Amino acid sequence: MLAAAQRAARFAGAAFLDCFLPQFCGLCRRRTLSNQRLCADCAGLLRPRPFAYCPLCRFENERADPVGWRLGSECPVHGGVSGLASLRIEEPVLQLVHRFKYSGEKGLARTLADLMPDPGAYEEGTRPYNLMCPVPLFRTRLRERGFNQSAELGAQLEPRLGVPLIVDLLAKRAPTPEQARLAGRARRRNLLGCFAVARPAVVHHKNVILVDDVVTTGSTASACIEALMAAGAVRVVLLTVAA
Ligand SMILES: [Zn+2]
């Protein structure tokens, strides 16, 4: 609780400073006039992704726009599971994500988190989510990179969404070979049972936000969703910048 309060205070402090410090566009690095993190030209290049989708089977419900989703339309096969991203997975947002993950530009966490939607805004009632957790990295990968990009995004989202972040809720039990080298089904098999919920009681009967940066094949996120559902989660929404 204390950590959450400290994070909220830091968030408020940062928002306050934003009013006075010059801002530079995260993409073209030109100075921006407002407190926006992307200039109007670059923001105009980002294409929105208006529909919710199912991360498990890629079912895209065109009725599941904000209004449709509020009416409860979900994947007909995987009830309780949905995916929500603000942007299509393409340049230039991939460029931002790449710099964030691999070039150590941790400050981009805020720029990217600001682009992420609030799942509560798409649902009946307010704040129906109980907790939030990031897609984990295996410990050797975490050591190499120095940070988990999904946890960094979650930390930025926590004060904005008002949903507590539990960083170590999911654990990756084994390293996996480079995903890019494996074809779809092998990739999926490779990850099966790879993720464990540390404290299943925390997840039981809960609505969970799973945070990741982007969804490419969706196999990693799918394995995490399956672990959360197996631990008794009622609902899991995968929240990413792009998909
Ligand atoms: Zn720009």
Ligand SMILES: [Zn+2]
């Ligand atoms: Zn589905």
